[in-house]
Amino acid sequence: MRSVRIRWMMPIALGLLLAAGACKKDSPKEDVSAPAAEPAEPAEPAAEEEAPATGTPPAKKPAAAPAQPAAEAPAPTAAPEGAPAAAPTPPPAVTGPKTALPDPRLLLTLKDVQDLAKGRTAFRRSALQGVPTDDDTDAILYEPEKGASYGAALQVFRGRSPDAARERFVAMLASYPSAQEIAPVAGRTFFAYWEEILYVGFIVPARNLVVVVSCGRKFCDSDALYELAKKVGSRTNG
Numbered sequence: 001m002r003s004v005r006i007r008w009m010m011p012i013a014l015g016l017l018l019a020a021g022a023c024k025k026d027s028p029k030e031d032v033s034a035p036a037a038e039p040a041e042p043a044e045p046a047a048e049e050e051a052p053a054t055g056t057p058p059a060k061k062p063a064a065a066p067a068q069p070a071a072e073a074p075a076p077t078a079a080p081e082g083a084p085a086a087a088p089t090p091p092p093a094v095t096g097p098k099t100a101l102p103d104p105r106l107l108l109t110l111k112d113v114q115d116l117a118k119g120r121t122a123f124r125r126s127a128l129q130g131v132p133t134d135d136d137t138d139a140i141l142y143e144p145e146k147g148a149s150y151g152a153a154l155q156v157f158r159g160r161s162p163d164a165a166r167e168r169f170v171a172m173l174a175s176y177p178s179a180q181e182i183a184p185v186a187g188r189t190f191f192a193y194w195e196e197i198l199y200v201g202f203i204v205p206a207r208n209l210v211v212v213v214s215c216g217r218k219f220c221d222s223d224a225l226y227e228l229a230k231k232v233g234s235r236t237n238g
Helices: 002-026 110-116 162-175 222-237
Strands: 123-126 137-144 152-158 180-182 189-194 197-204 209-216
Touching: 110 123, 110 152, 110 222, 152 162, 162 189, 162 197, 162 209, 189 222, 197 222, 209 222
Parallel strands: none
Antiparallel strands: 123 137, 137 152, 152 209, 180 189, 189 197, 197 209
16 A cells, blocks of 8 residues: 555656756846946036136137127227337417507608608608518508608518517517617617618517617607607507
């Protein structure tokens, strides 16, 4: 009885062993050659580009252009180091208002000349030869109606500045024959003579004028001419 039971169980046990072996053969083998790699950590964000050593900031996306400001004067450009400084621009010369040229007929009148000749001679007014008239120069001559004697004359010169008037006076003082400075009439004054003609010239500083009064020896002497020049000078200053 026992032998029969063993004989019956043997085929069953053998079948179980064969089935177990087949299951083990078909199952996938576990890869134990290397441990599984850990998932990689997310990369850190790239650091902002560092500014170069010169201090120049990194390039950025250009922003919108600002509104155009109002026009301004350009800033002065600095001169290069070691360059000589530019000379300052001199201010424009100031000449002041132009002085009106007085009318010589009002400075030396016909009556003045007739009084000088003590009424012995009649005179007529005419142009003084050799003295052209323009905006800065005028002249007048009173000549006797009879004869060829030199009567009396007046010349007026205007300088465009005080320096110009002084330069003209100095030039006359140097060019008139036998000229020498005498007591002032209105400003610096000279007396000169040439043959039969006497001259008194003077400057009027307040009006940038140079005046020359002259007469012939037949009708005046140096004293009479000087007094006449003083009368003319007073009218010129007025």
